[in-house]
Amino acid sequence: MSYDGKIMRRASARFDADRRRREEAFRRRQEQVYARAPRLREIDAELTATMSRIIVSALRKGSDPRPAVAVLRDGNLSLQQERVQLLADLGFSPDYLEYKPACPLCGDAGTKGEAACVCMKRYYAEEQQAELSRTLDLAGQSFDTFSMDWYDQTPDPVYGISPRENMETVYEVCANYAHAFKKHGGNLLLYGKPGLGKTFLSAAIAGEVSAAGFSVVYDTASHVFSRLEDRKFGRDEGESLEEDVERIMRCDLLILDDLGTEMTTSFVQSALYEIVNTRLLERRSVILNTNLSPEELARRYGAQIGSRLEGEYQILPFFGRDIRRLKKERG
Structure with a gap:
């Protein structure tokens, strides 16, 4: 599993903020009891x-502090009993003043x-x-x-079958892909005219895979x-550019939407090949959404791309x- 650095920083910041809030709430409760x-x-x-003195002394000597702590616990039994009684008199449980982490x-x-x-x-999945x-x-x-x-x-x-029959198959493939992503991953090519559900099912996959904690771009x-x-x-020397490129190339699942609508240049051809080939070699998954057929993609981006799509993509x-249009017609 690969983590998106930008997303992980947000997750860590929220994690730390929530921990500080819990600790502060505990300190307020502690002061109220005191x-x-x-x-x-x-x-x-x-x-x-x-x-603290016993632990520091044991560590300085290079010994295990746990036996000494156990002796301390036994030796301070009267203090502990007094503490329990005071808490009971206030109507609290013996562990009321013990901080409990949210994650054991x-x-x-x-x-x-x-x-x-x-x-x-x-936290990462939520972010x-x-x-x-x-x-x-x-x-x-x-x-x-x-x-x-x-x-x-x-x-x-x-195609020899109805759009409904075809979509039932497509839906099952996409749902299985999302549910079994952890075990299998793999690559999908979704192609067809606009307004047929390619973006919808890609979004459904993205939601399912990201909810499982995988990085999705x-x-x-x-x-x-x-x-x-x-x-x-070299048009942008900032860290954000390098971070964006790192996310594109290293995320667990990359979903490229509207492939074929951009101006196709020699650079675009080589960039697509770099994405497809590098991620194949590193076994990182890709979903391509396009209005172009596999044959049209091969003509536009080259035979090497066509070969990899045919051999490595479902x-x-x-x-x-x-x-x-149907929704608009039906009001």
Whole structure:
């Protein structure tokens, strides 16, 4: 799993802010209790000071502090009993003044060893979805809200099946792709005329995959090529450019929308080849959305691209009537 640096920084900042709020809330609660029973502050200070001295001494000697802490706990039994009684007199449980981290797995560190803890992954997934929601309607464009009612059941003379039958297959492939992304990944080519559901199903995949904690970049092909061109010709020396290119090339799933609507130049041809080939070699997934057929893509971007699309991508045709027009006609 690859993490988007920009998204992870946002997730970490929110994680840290939430932890600080919990800690501050605990300190306020602690002060309220101490105000009602000042003796509790004295007991806690004595226990903390003694424990700190023992731990520091043990570490200085290179020994395990845990046995010494256990001795301290037994030796201060009377203080602990007094503490429990004072809390009980106030109507509180024995552990009321013990800070409990929100995540027992990492103690609110956000990491376990060198890996992100599941609690941090949840924050990352939320920030990832927030990022995608800026350009996609993740709530409205999901597998649950997709409707087959817009697809005709009359067989198409070119494909030999109806748009409805075709879309049932396409839907199943896309849903399985999203649900099994962790195990399989892979690449999809969604092609057909505008208004047939390519962006809708791509958004549904993006929502599902990002919710599972994977890094997803959804962008138009023209904007991606523009950022790569800026890097090549040094038009933008800022960190944001390098970060954008890193996101494009290293995310777990890259979704390029509207491929073929940009001005096709030799640079665009080479940039698309770089994206497709590099991500194939590194086993990073790509979904391409285009109005062009595989044959038209090969003519526009070159035989090498055509060969890789044919050999490495699952090709899904979209055909039928423009759903946007149908919705407008039906009011």
